[in-house]
Amino acid sequence: MPTYTAPVRDTRFVLEQVIGLPELAGKPGFEALEADMIEPILEEAGRFFAEVVAPTNLPADKEGCTRHEDGTVTTPAGFKAMYEQVRDAGWTTLAMPVERGGQGLPGVLSFAVEEFMTSANMAFGMYFGLTSGAIEAIEARASDELRALYVPKMASGQWTGTMNLTEPHAGTDLGLLRTRAEPNGDGSFAVTGTKIFISSGEHDLTENIIHLVLARTPDAPKGVKGISMFIVPKFIPDADGNPGQRNSLSCGSIEEKMGIHANATCVMNYDGATGWLVGDENKGLAAMFIMMNAARLWVGLQGYSQAENAYQNGAAYALDRRQGRALTGPTEPGEIADQLIVHPDVRRLLLDSRARVEGMRALGLWVALQADLSRHGSEEDRAKADDMVQLLTPIVKAIGTDIGMRVACDMQQVWGGHGYIAENGMEQFVRDARITQIYEGANGVQAMDLVGRKLAMHGGRAIQTFFGMVDKEIAAAGEDERFATLKGALAKANGELKAASMWLMQNGPANPNNIGSAAYHYMEILGLVSMGWMWLRSAKSAASALADGADDAGFMEAKLITARHFAESHLPEAGALRRKLEAGAATVMEMPAEAFARNG
Amino acid sequence: MPTYTAPVRDTRFVLEQVIGLPELAGKPGFEALEADMIEPILEEAGRFFAEVVAPTNLPADKEGCTRHEDGTVTTPAGFKAMYEQVRDAGWTTLAMPVERGGQGLPGVLSFAVEEFMTSANMAFGMYFGLTSGAIEAIEARASDELRALYVPKMASGQWTGTMNLTEPHAGTDLGLLRTRAEPNGDGSFAVTGTKIFISSGEHDLTENIIHLVLARTPDAPKGVKGISMFIVPKFIPDADGNPGQRNSLSCGSIEEKMGIHANATCVMNYDGATGWLVGDENKGLAAMFIMMNAARLWVGLQGYSQAENAYQNGAAYALDRRQGRALTGPTEPGEIADQLIVHPDVRRLLLDSRARVEGMRALGLWVALQADLSRHGSEEDRAKADDMVQLLTPIVKAIGTDIGMRVACDMQQVWGGHGYIAENGMEQFVRDARITQIYEGANGVQAMDLVGRKLAMHGGRAIQTFFGMVDKEIAAAGEDERFATLKGALAKANGELKAASMWLMQNGPANPNNIGSAAYHYMEILGLVSMGWMWLRSAKSAASALADGADDAGFMEAKLITARHFAESHLPEAGALRRKLEAGAATVMEMPAEAFARNG
Incomplete structure (x- = not known):
């Protein structure tokens, strides 16, 4: 089974010595940050995700998620307890505002911690990851009432969030989507349609699941100009804000897919489900893009997080496994053979991987810092930071995930035939990394x-x-x-x-x-x-x-x-x-x- | 589910118009070939493998092989009947000598047909593929008695063959292998040891399985100079050459692996199993290389065969699926959207794939023809042809399989999220192609x-x-x-x-x-x-x-x-x-x- 150590040293190097995070402590937007927090936060997060979460990666993938006849979904053994541990430790609220129960730290620090969680178990991390994006969209566009009702419980991890965009005939081209939302007359809408590929669409981790659904209102213009966004909760909050009536939506099936088996990828059926408009009618695509842009950086992180874990296990194998002799003569004549790492071609694969992972980590963290900076300071500084986020988000997403797949394959190659065997875990990195090149655009x-x-x-x-x-x-x-x-x-x-x-x-x-x-x-x-x-x-x-x-x-x-x-x-x-x-x-x-x- | 059409037109183009096979008809080594045979053989093979074998690829991968408590292995439903159909139709004896019950046609023609079989179902094709290599090694090195006993039944497909090289601690570095063979005093040896990653190691397709096993005799020199090759049959032939006493060898387990689930990859345990030396003692590696060199070309073919099937399904999807509009304006304004194929980036992926598959097919067939030519004609011509086989076998193997993986991934990408779903079959090409970069060196x-x-x-x-x-x-x-x-x-x-x-x-x-x-x-x-x-x-x-x-x-x-x-x-x-x-x-x-x- 693969082992994982959080790359705390390298992450600190980037944050502290390359992109200068400590110098920002106390400045606008970084008020909650103290320079000497960075190390203990990373150390503790690294220890937790490596020790508690990483060992679940292989068995959870093997077990997968189970949908029962009543449409409920059971996640792999131990996920619920682990979810609660992560939530209670506050690992996912580092960067949330203090008034939302968060710690108000910069997003870049949270981004660093998310890498550790995602390396440890990508399918598990997805139950949290989409919630963050959903909160951003709700915060930015929803009414005060909806925000008050949904955000605190989502921010605390009590409820999770999903993105419902894709339909069988509408993937990249969202203009084709058909799900419709008809006014109920009381301000709510009745949402009807089928959404596919819904990550974390149904599960047993939380008492409620908040779906953000793109749909068309009656008489909406054709194409992308007629799309609106709705909050459609699994359980409709009652007068006290607690989960009340079960909404008329359900998980029709779980997709059998190449990887990330521990995340329930659902076909979601909405059958007149009650939903509430987020933002303006017909402006749903813009609202969804708020969620999507954050999600794209995070998917890039998913890519290089798998590369990091694969790299570690490739390097460990190259130091452990002995085959053949160095081209310049035996390095350890007393052993049955030299370590794989004496071979230049193995070193090439390892150094390629390291150059890719560390280079992309540095870039990903720098872009995450620009996202923080884009919210504070002078208009000019904010615009410049935002420009960099806009320009480089496609790079982090696409090149970060291409790297994820490439490194996962190269490190599987170092393992030779043993890399193709499921129980060694190297092939899982390939299967999991593969989706990151495909989804979120x-x-x-x-x-x-x-x-x-x-x-x-x-x-x-x-x-x-x-x-x-x-x-x-x-x-x-x-x-x-x-x-x-x-x-x-x-x-x-x-x-x-x-x-x-x-x-x-x-x-x-x-x-x-x-x-x-x-x-x-x-x-x-x-x-x-x-x-x-x-x-x-x-x-x-x-x-x-x-x-x-x-x-x-x-x-x-x-x-x-x-x-x-x-x-x-x-x-x-x-x-x-x-x-x-x-x-x-x-x-x-x-x-x-x-x-x-x-x-x- | 993916569909497959044998690329008969392109294969004929290469054989007939690029590498000039028809002009060789009747010349030394090509006596059995008539120029007008090429088309009907390819047409009929293409029809058979596309119609009969290709539809089994996805369900057989899903079902996999089952090992029972007694060590026997059941292959996926329908494999046994299909195996017999392929054997009885003579598709695997095209290039075998007439005196061995074959048709005496050039190897290059057989190689072309093997691509169709392998595209249709790579895991199935492996039950035949290794047998050919085993026959070559036995023909080249074994005694007349052993050859007479084993080759005819292997050539006819009545028995299959395997290669037993790898041990847990000895992969690329065969010098480390420990399996030992002790003389029984009657000319036979008692073979004891564990071999891993044995493709087609145990199955229910034939009445006997002939293992070629590398092992060390007592007092053999250390390293690769002390390796001998043995024939170790599952059932020891009786006086009439029929399967007799069950030999003391068994499949200990089937590996759970990333792909090729329909081929039984076995851990083989030899417990004093009776074997016979093939060729000279301590010359086993050279004997195994006869098998391996042929196998390497075939593995290259496996690579591009998966690429071909993936390409076909990528192209079909790009012509069928509609998302978005052409950058230069709608090509079909009356449809909900344009075909994927209007997008230059989709065309880039398709044309890249086509350039890779067709270029590598042409090269593979040319090298296969050189292998034919290396056996006939003047010494100078033979040496020149053999030089090209030697030089380019690593290219066909490694670049052919790198292409296999690359094209399988690119075509999965064309399918978007649907490519990640198991039932669509695109992800199977990726999982199956992946092993070809790893095995056979x-x-x-x-x-x-x-x-x-x-x-x-x-x-x-x-x-x-x-x-x-x-x-x-x-x-x-x-x-x-x-x-x-x-x-x-x-x-x-x-x-x-x-x-x-x-x-x-x-x-x-x-x-x-x-x-x-x-x-x-x-x-x-x-x-x-x-x-x-x-x-x-x-x-x-x-x-x-x-x-x-x-x-x-x-x-x-x-x-x-x-x-x-x-x-x-x-x-x-x-x-x-x-x-x-x-x-x-x-x-x-x-x-x-x-x-x-x-x-x-």
Whole structure:
């Protein structure tokens, strides 16, 4: 069975030495933060999720969720007690406002803790994860009455939340959805329709489940302009706000899927269920996007959280398993064979994985910090922070999850045949990571969001700011030979990104298909540059720490080596991606649609 | 549920118009082949495997194999009848010698048919696939008596064969294996030990199972020089050659694994089981390599066979499912939405997949033809053909299976959330394809085989021949603008390959770790160039066919478009791979082993 240790050291390095969280303590929006809190919070969270939650990952996946004939769903053994432990320890309310019973700490700290929970058991973490997003949407759009009724119990974890978007014929294209909501005359609506792929749609962890459902009111305009959002609780709160009458909605079935078996993915049937409008009629999509944008960062975290756990177990196996001898002669002649880790190709896989996971963790935490900063300070500072959140959310989501799958596969590969055996747990990381590339907007949709919307925002302001930050970082890097390779490779990759941006500006307007064919390649280049930028910041911080006589010199040296590996083995891809992008849409669009089918 | 159509048209194109099989009819080694046989054999095989076998793929995976308390194993419902149908139709004896009851046709034709079987149901095809390799090893090394006793019944499919190499502590490093074989004094040996990951190790399809087992005789030298190969039958043939006494071996358990659930992957316990030496004592590894080399090509085929099936279902979904509108405006305003296939990013995934599958099929068939040619003709011709088989077997195995996994994932992605649901079958392609990258020598081991052994053979003769072939093809391509892009991109990629080869010659001898760190990158470049070379040959053939007024112009046009896509979107990777390779081993080797572990 895999074992998991929370990467507290690395997370502290990013928060404390790369993105400067301690210096923000006490400033607007960071009033509850004290610099010396970071370590004990991470240590305690890390210990809890590693010791209590991680051991459940494999058995819970094997057991899965069970739907009973009456439509109720039982989660795997131990989940309910564990849910209550997490809730009571307050791990999911770190960043909630004090007035909502939370601890008022910055979101970035909560984001760091969520990684530990998600690495430990992704399917379990999902019961909490969607609730946070649902709260954000309700807080932002719902009436005071609805907020007062629902938010406190959701914030405390007493109730959970879900997102109900997808219908059988309506996935990415929400304009096609058919679920309807008819006014009951008392301010409530009767919601009728079928929603699919509803994560945590039904379970036995809490006394109530609050569904946020997209539906159409009578006479709503067609397409996405006619979608409204409704709160549809499993039990309708009574006069005291306690769960009252059972609403007419039910879990019709649990999907049998590739992974995340411990999370109940439900078909939800709404049969005139009572719901209340959140925000304005026909403005449901915008409300749902509040939830979705937060969820997208969190799905990116899911991706690299699985990569982290897979990496740890790949590295542990490479240090434990002995096969063959080093190419330069036996390193341990007295043993039956050398450790796997003597083989350069195994080291390549491990260092690739480490460069990906640590680079993406740093980027994810930096973006989470920008989300905090976007809520405080001057209008200009807030706009700049928000620009970065907007621009890089698709990167964290799509590249973070592509990394999740890639690293999970590479680490399974290190285990050889043993990696294919279920009881060793390496194959579960692959199956679980796989969904993260698909849900909350498939990664191809993220690419279109980036290239079709985010680049164009405010006349390209965000990407220009980004270029400026990268150029400034390179210019300020100095002549330290320990990151000279990285500096050069990053400058080159940033040049490819600028050229790709220029190509899009020149070739997109005339033929929008050029935007579509370029989107994924562009996203991958931006992913490389943004991770490379975090690696340069990390390398500089590590070099400074060494110069200051850091007592964990080994950790800092490993940072510098991994940064160089990212420069040597990852950043060169930017050039090839640009060449692919610049080929344009002509070839992909030339193929007649029917020619794609095999007819024998 | 996925549907499968055998790609007969494309297979015929490769055999008849690219690699020139019809022209070989009647020549030495191809005596039984008549040019007009190719089409009806492929048509009939394609029909059979698509109609009869493919529909079993999903339900058989779900049902899996069952081991009973007495150690017997039941395969999924219908397998036994289907096994007999395949056997009786002669689909697995196409290339066996007439004197063994086969049809004496070239191996390349059989290889083409094996793809159809494997696409239709990979786990089912494995019950046959390993038998072929076992026969090859027995034919090549065993005594006349053993050959007479075992080969006819294995060739006819009356008995199946297995490979028993791996032990719990000995995977890639077979030198560590401990299974022992002690002489019984009557010429037989008593074999004792535990073997793991034995595909088709126990089942109910045939009356006997013939295990080829690697073991050590008493006083055998340590390491790989002390390994011998034994035939260990489940039932010891009696005086008439019929299954007699039950041998003391048993299936201890079936592994629970990520995929190929319909194939029984067994832990095999040998408890003084009676076995007979195959070939010379202590020469077992060489004997096993006869089996393994054939098996490696077949595993490459497994990879792209899954890619083919996944591609077909990805394309079908993209033509059927409607979400969103084309970027250039609705293509079918009267429908609720446009087909997925209007989106350039979906087309990119489909065309990538098609370029990979068709390019690798062409390469796989060409290498299979070289294996035929290596057995006939002048010594020089045979050596040249064998060189190509040796050099490119790691490419077909490793790149063919990397393609299998990549395409299976990309096509699952086209299905979105529906691709993650088991009953739609797309996730099974991913789970099944995944093992092909791992078994028969993990892909990293293939890279070391290529770079450490194959490049050096006969002073680099094989790679020099290869360069010559590619250069000649480019030079002969002429100025046809329909493949001008491909010609240029291939010349550039071949230049990268030459430079990478030079780098290895200059940097390998001084530091063998440079060979290890470069191996996978080098293999990927060679994979791109060899597929690009097949694409150039394919494009030329398609252009010729169009000039000759081909009646399936659409097929030929699609070839030309796909060839250009390979040039624009795949070959550019060669340059980035070379840059990674030339970074050398310094960085990956610098990291101290213990620094790879996460300690919090």
